[in-house]
Amino acid sequence: MKNKDKDMNEIINHLKTFGFVFQSSEIYGGLSNTWDYGPLGILLINNIKKNWWKKFITLESKNVGFDSKVILNSKVWQSSGHLQNFADPLIENKINNKRYRADHIYEEITNQNSSSLTDKELENWIKENVKEYDNSKTDWTEIKHFNLMFKTAQGVVEQTKNQLYLRPETAQGIFINFNNVQRAMRLKLPFGIGQIGKSFRNEVTPGNFIFRTREFEQMELEYFTFPNDDENAYKYYVEKSKNFILDLGINKESIRLRIHSEDELAHYAKATTDIEFEFPFGWGELMGIANRTDFDLKAHNKFSDIELKYFDQESNQTIIPYVIEPSVGVDRLMLAIIVDSFCIEQIDQKDSRIIMKLDYKLCPYKVCVLPLVKAQSLQSKKIMEYLNENDIETNFDESGSIGKRYRRQDAIGTFWCITYDYDSDIDNSVTIRNRDTMKQERIKIDQIIDYINKNSNTK
Numbered sequence: 267m268k269n270k271d272k273d274m275n276e277i278i279n280h281l282k283t284f285g286f287v288f289q290s291s292e293i294y295g296g297l298s299n300t301w302d303y304g305p306l307g308i309l310l311i312n313n314i315k316k317n318w319w320k321k322f323i324t325l326e327s328k329n330v331g332f333d334s335k336v337i338l339n340s341k342v343w344q345s346s347g348h349l350q351n352f353a354d355p356l357i358e359n360k361i362n363n364k365r366y367r368a369d370h371i372y373e374e375i376t377n378q379n380s381s382s383l384t385d386k387e388l389e390n391w392i393k394e395n396v397k398e399y400d401n402s403k404t405d406w407t408e409i410k411h412f413n414l415m416f417k418t419a420q421g422v423v424e425q426t427k428n429q430l431y432l433r434p435e436t437a438q439g440i441f442i443n444f445n446n447v448q449r450a451m452r453l454k455l456p457f458g459i460g461q462i463g464k465s466f467r468n469e470v471t472p473g474n475f476i477f478r479t480r481e482f483e484q485m486e487l488e489y490f491t492f493p494n495d496d497e498n499a500y501k502y503y504v505e506k507s508k509n510f511i512l513d514l515g516i517n518k519e520s521i522r523l524r525i526h527s528e529d530e531l532a533h534y535a536k537a538t539t540d541i542e543f544e545f546p547f548g549w550g551e552l553m554g555i556a557n558r559t560d561f562d563l564k565a566h567n568k569f570s571d572i573e574l575k576y577f578d579q580e581s582n583q584t585i586i587p588y589v590i591e592p593s594v595g596v597d598r599l600m601l602a603i604i605v606d607s608f609c610i611e612q613i614d615q616k617d618s619r620i621i622m623k624l625d626y627k628l629c630p631y632k633v634c635v636l637p638l639v640k641a642q643s644l645q646s647k648k649i650m651e652y653l654n655e656n657d658i659e660t661n662f663d664e665s666g667s668i669g670k671r672y673r674r675q676d677a678i679g680t681f682w683c684i685t686y687d688y689d690s691d692i693d694n695s696v697t698i699r700n701r702d703t704m705k706q707e708r709i710k711i712d713q714i715i716d717y718i719n720k721n722s723n724t725k
């Protein structure tokens with residue numbers, strides 16, 4: 267089944283039923299476009315983050331990790347240009363009183379990028395061509411710019427002097443610490459600094475479930491390199507990012523690479539490639555890889571008291587490094603993984619099953635141990651504990667028929683089911699069932715870990 271033929275509402279209901287995602291603040295009527303992650307959702311998210319960290323930090327010996335704060339000195343956002351430029355063009359339809367992103371309307375209708383148009387040109391085009399939109403007649407306002415940063419204040423006095431912002435990206439927290447990290451870790455160019463953390467954007471049109479929310483999490487790497495080696499590093503990280511996505515088990519037909527045209531590039535970027543994913547609601551950006559040049563370090567050098575720079579001993583020169591940034595949203599990636607893995611499989615003429623064909627390393631539970639009857643609970647729980655102690659996330663289910671329990675585990679993506687039965691006490695063996703093939707094998711209890719490691723994709 268293709269992603270575009272999958273039913274988003276069915277997927278959302280499934281995620282609620284099985285404890286992946288809940289509407290946030292539900293008992294108070296919810297908060298629009300805000301979602302909480304349940305016990306299975308957080309296990310999936312942790313596995314996604316673990317894998318990103320392994321691929322972008324641990325296995326890249328030149329890269330290190332970091333964790334900066336959500337609220338930074340507001341001069342950071344002045345220097346980075348976010349205070350002036352981080353705004354979306356907003357247009358309102360006076361008939362239905364709804365607000366829209368003007369660029370999105372244009373792009374949706376023409377299938378062309380709008381960045382070469384001025385606000386006035388965009389506004390005129392919409393006024394002339396879009397007489398009906400979103401099931402409503404239209405009477406458009408002027409385009410206004412709306413800064414996406416959430417404002418807050420620190421301390422007891424709420425003065426404009428104290429105006430602070432929730433970060434809209436994690437990257438700036440890394441840039442402003444460039445000297446600290448480079449010196450403390452004695453890093454030689456090129457090297458990367460990566461971080462996973464929350465970002466906040468007061469999006470004009472959030473929606474499509476967790477695709478676009480106002481609070482979300484990002485995984486960003488800022489890879490600092492010599493200015494004349496930026497293009498190689500950029501190519502390397504485009505390829506690496508694509509492989510990272512595919513290694514998570516996402517089908518290659520579900521993604522495509524989109525290179526930004528010159529007139530579409532952000533003001534700080536020399537080149538950008540988006541990795542797009544086909545969601546049930548259409549293609550959307552999943553991950554972006556940008557060559558940010560020396561824009562950010564230079565911007566901070568202009569406004570701060572300390573210069574961010576690198577002394578290259580070999581050439582005896584001071585350098586402002588170029589930055590390659592692969593950036594991906596955790597929530598959006600989780601949605602892509604869920605959509606891609608969700609399927610309804612016909613077993614025979616009258617029976618079907620819902621299955622989340624998650625890659626082994628992402629499964630919230632790798633294994634579920636099922637005692638055939640409740641009297642075997644104790645022995646089964648011992649197996650569960652043993653596997654959990656060995657870092658194989660395992661749960662336990664003793665209620666309902668074995669067939670129903672298998673279905674439940676298929677529906678949450680559990681890779682292996684282990685059934686403890688009447689013979690297990692005698693032959694020290696259990697039956698292990700594979701989620702995808704439904705094939706079962708009898709194996710010795712002391713060989714479970716070897717069996718799982720041999721037959722699962724643990725990379």
Ligand code: ATP
Pocket residue numbers: 435467469476477478479480481482483484551552553554593594595596597598599
């Ligand atoms: P978009 O065009 O979808 O608004 P963007 O180009 O502004 O995204 P970036 O600033 O490049 O996004 O952010 C990097 C990544 O962070 C995106 O590829 C996406 O995965 C994620 N992301 C950005 N905004 C949101 C959001 N509002 N909700 C969830 N994830 C987001």
